[in-house]
Amino acid sequence: xxxxxxxxxxxxRADPSPLLAQVEIVGDNAALAAVTIAAFFVSVVLAAFxxxxxxxxYLRTRRRPLLYLTVGLLLLAPxxxxxxxxxxxxxxxxxxxxRILVTASxxxxxxxxxxxxxx
Numbered sequence: 001x002x003x004x005x006x007x008x009x010x011x012x013r014a015d016p017s018p019l020l021a022q023v024e025i026v027g028d029n030a031a032l033a034a035v036t037i038a039a040f041f042v043s044v045v046l047a048a049f050x051x052x053x054x055x056x057x058y059l060r061t062r063r064r065p066l067l068y069l070t071v072g073l074l075l076l077a078p079x080x081x082x083x084x085x086x087x088x089x090x091x092x093x094x095x096x097x098x099r100i101l102v103t104a105s106x107x108x109x110x111x112x113x114x115x116x117x118x119x
Contacts, residue, residue, distance in 0.1 A: 040081070047077035068116045075109030 027033070054070040080102040087093040087101065 044078060044081045044085075047073075047081060051078055065116050065119070068112055072109045072112030072116065075105050075112060077109075079109075080105045 051070060051074050054066065054073055058066040058070055083102050083105060084098065087098040
């Protein structure tokens with residue numbers, strides 16, 4: 001067995017209570033919280049997939065507007081989600097700073113897409 005398989009096997013046998021202790025649910029509806037988290041991760045995957053398809057289209061055609069649409073879509077959808085995930089877990093970043101970063105990313109993405117559409 002490789003070291004990676006051994007680590008996975010140890011995690012599978014480990015007591016799940018330390019992992020579950022890291023999750024904190026505010027309110028009384030744990031099912032709704034689980035559905036919300038699952039929907040967020042599904043939307044991250046879908047946004048990344050659509051951006052990937054745009055990038056593949058650009059690589060196939062080498063048309064500059066498609067490259068700009070890819071960058072705009074990246075700034076508009078998957079990047080803000082990744083920023084929320086990354087900066088939501090860093091204590092030194094406040095909620096206001098995180099919102100500013102996410103909003104700036106979305107704003108720049110919209111500007112790039114509008115630039116391509118109205119060019």
